[in-house]
Amino acid sequence: MRSSEAPIWIPAGLDAGAGQGSRTDRPQQHADSNMKDKDRGETETTELRRIIRRGSSDVVTMERARDIANCRRREVTLVLKTFHTLKTQLDISSTGATNSTSTAIYNLHTQSDTMAGTGAGGFSTIAIIGAGSVGCTIAHTLMLRRVCAEVRLVDIAEDLCRAQVQDLQDATYLTNVRIKYATPQEAGQSDIIVITAGAKQKPGETRLDLIEKNYKVLGSVLKGLQPINPQSIILLVANPVDVLTHFAQQMSGLPKNQVLGSGTLLDSIRLRGLLAQRLEVCIPEIEDSIKGRPVNIVLQISDNSINAYVIGEHGDSQCVAWSSVTVSGAHISVIDEISDEDRTKIGKLVSGKANAIIRAKGFTSYGIGATAANICEAILFDQRPVYPLSCWHEEYQCCISLPAVVGRKGIVSQIPLPLNDKEKAQIEASAKTLREQIAKF
Numbered sequence: 001m002r003s004s005e006a007p008i009w010i011p012a013g014l015d016a017g018a019g020q021g022s023r024t025d026r027p028q029q030h031a032d033s034n035m036k037d038k039d040r041g042e043t044e045t046t047e048l049r050r051i052i053r054r055g056s057s058d059v060v061t062m063e064r065a066r067d068i069a070n071c072r073r074r075e076v077t078l079v080l081k082t083f084h085t086l087k088t089q090l091d092i093s094s095t096g097a098t099n100s101t102s103t104a105i106y107n108l109h110t111q112s113d114t115m116a117g118t119g120a121g122g123f124s125t126i127a128i129i130g131a132g133s134v135g136c137t138i139a140h141t142l143m144l145r146r147v148c149a150e151v152r153l154v155d156i157a158e159d160l161c162r163a164q165v166q167d168l169q170d171a172t173y174l175t176n177v178r179i180k181y182a183t184p185q186e187a188g189q190s191d192i193i194v195i196t197a198g199a200k201q202k203p204g205e206t207r208l209d210l211i212e213k214n215y216k217v218l219g220s221v222l223k224g225l226q227p228i229n230p231q232s233i234i235l236l237v238a239n240p241v242d243v244l245t246h247f248a249q250q251m252s253g254l255p256k257n258q259v260l261g262s263g264t265l266l267d268s269i270r271l272r273g274l275l276a277q278r279l280e281v282c283i284p285e286i287e288d289s290i291k292g293r294p295v296n297i298v299l300q301i302s303d304n305s306i307n308a309y310v311i312g313e314h315g316d317s318q319c320v321a322w323s324s325v326t327v328s329g330a331h332i333s334v335i336d337e338i339s340d341e342d343r344t345k346i347g348k349l350v351s352g353k354a355n356a357i358i359r360a361k362g363f364t365s366y367g368i369g370a371t372a373a374n375i376c377e378a379i380l381f382d383q384r385p386v387y388p389l390s391c392w393h394e395e396y397q398c399c400i401s402l403p404a405v406v407g408r409k410g411i412v413s414q415i416p417l418p419l420n421d422k423e424k425a426q427i428e429a430s431a432k433t434l435r436e437q438i439a440k441f
């Protein structure tokens with residue numbers, strides 16, 4: 001379906017990109033010089049909408065978006081962001097442009113040469129250090145969600161890593177996102193470096209029990225990555241994630257805001273899932289219109305409608321910030337009075353979930369795969385969600401999870417969370433536990 005909006009493309013030869021061949025529909029470059037910011041924003045949005053609606057050839061789509069960025073002196077990343085937002089807003093399926101558009105997103109990634117820290121080819125890259133269960137699940141999720149153009153896998157066990165790459169390559173036909181074996185130096189030039197390398201918990205072990213081994217692994221990983229691209233964002237996943245995030249901030253040479261840990265985002269997701277199950281509403285005796293007899297219908301509220309944070313250590317000293325749990329804006333107690341005893345039970349189920357899974361299957365991977373890929377997407381697209389991530393807190397003198405805004409520069413800001421006295425004491429205790437671990441090194 002074609003848009004009825006007036007075309008704004010003009011013949012080739014009027015812009016600086018003349019070396020790029022005989023494109024015939026470049027946007028007006030000169031029209032911008034006297035344009036007010038607001039008008040410029042509206043025109044850009046109009047152009048992007050038209051591109052999405054047309055769903056024309058992917059290469060043309062990508063080149064036009066680049067032209068918009070170049071001609072309007074805007075960073076391609078910003079245009080990409082608008083493009084991404086519009087894509088979700090528009091009913092693309094009615095235009096028949098779905099496939100073309102999603103491939104265009106990929107192409108935009110691969111061609112956006114103003115994106116910070118891009119590789120030699122000028123495309124967005126995410127490196128994953130550690131090609132075990134967690135590293136490969138993150139890689140797979142990144143690929144399926146088309147978060148970047150290229151995923152680079154690194155592991156000290158070269159044969160394993162090459163085999164994982166080969167296996168993942170068999171999934172690329174779904175998305176065209178490249179997966180490749182990389183050296184640590186190549187990985188160090190990526191837009192995002194995700195560190196999953198290290199030992200995992202055995203049944204009954206705590207995350208803090210891993211510190212001796214994984215402190216050493218982290219040191220050798222960071223040494224191998226040097227010189228790290230100054231605009232890279234390092235995302236720690238290996239455990240104990242808060243303590244390792246602290247050491248990575250010290251050892252990497254990057255500003256603190258560019259080194260963060262996945263923290264308690266995964267725990268918060270687990271908490272939201274449990275609360276959603278608890279809030280199931282049973283409505284009995286609703287007439288089944290087909291069979292004409294009463295049935296029970298269970299309505300389950302979506303996890304995403306619950307705003308709840310687990311804060312503190314990604315480990316045994318974490319706590320639930322009950323005083324700020326809301327469901328669609330209302331405090332949870334309005335819907336369900338949860339007793340202190342039940343709160344304790346729910347908190348224990350959340351903090352013990354990883355161990356329960358590890359006891360049965362030896363590791364956890366899908367939850368962290370989704371969580372880490374989600375954080376990477378928020379970074380590359382500068383989406384700025386508020387997530388409980390592990391980052392430096394001056395007040396607690398360690399890296400610990402509390403709500404923070406995450407974007408292209410890593411941790412963009414921290415959002416104060418109102419806590420009651422009990423919660424304040426719990427997070428103080430959690431921070432003390434972490435500081436004691438750090439002091440051992």
Ligand SMILES: NC(=O)C1=CN([C@@H]2O[C@H](COP(=O)(O)OP(=O)(O)OC[C@H]3O[C@@H](n4cnc5c(N)ncnc54)[C@H](O)[C@@H]3O)[C@@H](O)[C@H]2O)C=CC1
Pocket residue numbers: 129130131132133134135154155156157160196197198199200201210214217220221236237238239240241262263266314363364365368
């Ligand atoms: N933050 C979180 O929410 C979660 C963290 N984890 C943590 O992630 C880490 C990895 O877990 P899995 O993937 O299950 O373990 P795994 O044993 O399957 O994989 C770890 C990989 O790291 C590699 N490795 C070790 N030293 C290395 C080095 N110096 N350079 C490069 N690679 C190196 C190993 O060869 C191995 O392939 C563990 O510390 C685990 O506790 C796991 C799940 C969730």
Ligand SMILES: CC(=O)C(=O)O
Pocket residue numbers: 207239266354364367368
């Ligand atoms: C292993 C771990 O840290 C988790 O699944 O939460």
